[in-house]
Amino acid sequence: MSAESLSLIAGTVLSLAFSYLPGISEWYASLEATHKRLVMLGLLVLATGAVFGLACAGWGAELGLDLACDYHGLLGLVQQLVLAIIANQGVYALSPRFSKAGAEPSEYRPRIP
Numbered sequence: 001m002s003a004e005s006l007s008l009i010a011g012t013v014l015s016l017a018f019s020y021l022p023g024i025s026e027w028y029a030s031l032e033a034t035h036k037r038l039v040m041l042g043l044l045v046l047a048t049g050a051v052f053g054l055a056c057a058g059w060g061a062e063l064g065l066d067l068a069c070d071y072h073g074l075l076g077l078v079q080q081l082v083l084a085i086i087a088n089q090g091v092y093a094l095s096p097r098f099s100k101a102g103a104e105p106s107e108y109r110p111r112i113p
Contacts, residue, residue: 006051006080008083008084008087010044010047010084011044011083011084011085011086011087011088011091012087012088012091014040014043014044014047014088015040015087015088015089015091015092016091018039018040018092019091019092037089040085040088040089040092041085044081044084044085044088045081047084048077048078048080048081048084051067051077052067052069052073052074052077055067055068055069055073056069
């Protein structure tokens with residue numbers, strides 16, 4: 001799996017989880033827009049740091065990541081972080097929000113947090 005694919009998948013999965021999973025979606029919906037963005041940014045930065053840590057620990061190749069534990073690898077990973085942020089915010093803006101688990105979507109038009 002490429003770092004690009006992993007970044008896009010991570011951003012999308014986080015966004016969908018905070019849109020649809022019961023408990024998390026209600027908590028996340030109650031946050032102010034700025035706090036929502038900061039939560040997502042923090043989680044994506046943590047995921048990026050974990051991927052770089054796995055590469056530096058020597059487990060990156062075993063997991064199928066083509067990532068070097070050096071300056072150039074870190075720069076590439078920062079670029080992938082930007083892609084993950086774009087995917088995350090784009091998917092969140094387009095996904096409908098559910099008011100309660102199993103209920104109909106509370107609105108169908110995209111909204112930006």
